[in-house]
Amino acid sequence: MLVLAFDTATAAITVALYEWIPGEGVRRRGAAEAVDRRRHTELLTPSVVGVLADAGAAPDDLSAIAVGVGPGPYTGLRVGLVTARAMGEALRIPVHGVCTLDVIAWASGRDEPFAVATDARRREVYWARYDSAGVRATEPAVGPPSDVLKGADGAPPPPVIGEGAALYADVLGDGDPAPLLPSAAALAELAIARLSGRPGPELLPPEPLYLRRPDAKEPGPRKKVTPR
Incomplete structure (x- = not known):
């Protein structure tokens, strides 16, 4: 079973291909990583094509797709989600969403x-x-950033990882913030863990996880013009 995973919810354009044989194990067949806040559209498809080619696999060989659903900036996030849904529909395979924060957490391997x-x-x-x-x-x-440390009920504030921790170290502490960005390898491993029935963050529909209201608003009713 081949699982293609990718995430574009942050500055990372990350792609990985994993082979999962139930009852036998999981192995990585290929991966590609890039960091560019403005070129998600240009980089994602070539990365997917390159990872499949390097692994000697074709799109028809895929059994499932796992995609990061954010939260993240709208433009980058939608590139990954539209691509995942289009591929899933064309290949008639399931598409599983995963919270991008969960991907970073999973990659950390932390037990505290x-x-x-x-x-x-x-x-x-x-x-x-x-x-x-x-x-x-x-x-x-x-x-x-200060919201992350609220509500600890008197306990010491937790260590914070991710790019936000590095950007706001003055607020969130100067500990090791790695991993900073999501990795498609962690995304694939998390998705396979859940598909195989192991504990972990839940899989989601491939829909964007938006936490802000859109900046654009629907126009209100037209104002009446009163003749003089």
Whole structure:
């Protein structure tokens, strides 16, 4: 069973191909990583094509797709989701969404409480707290970096990882913030763990996880013009 995974919810354009043989194990067949906040559209498809080609695989060989659903900036996020849904429909295979914060948490391998924070721009972060790498303790949220440390009930603030922790180290602490960005390898491993029935963050529909209202608003009713 071949699982293609990719995430474009952050500055990372990350792709991985994993082979899963139920009852036997999992192995990575290929991966590609790039970091570019402005070129998700240009880089994703060539990365997918290159990873499949390097592995000697074709799109028809795929059994499932796993895609990061954010939270993240709209433009980059939609590139991955539209691509995943289009491929899933064309190939008639399932597409599974995974929260991008969960992907970073999973890659950390931590077994003590911590938080993940990514860059939400506007001097805010997308964030969530975790009891361990595979157990999220709060729903994803967006807000100023200081929100990540609130509500600890007198306990020491948790260590924070992710790009948001590096950007706002003055607020979130100067510990090791790695991993900074999601990895499609971790995304594939998380998705396969859940598909095989092992504990971990839930799989989601391949729909964007938006935490902000859109900037654009529907126009209101036209004002009446009163003749003089």
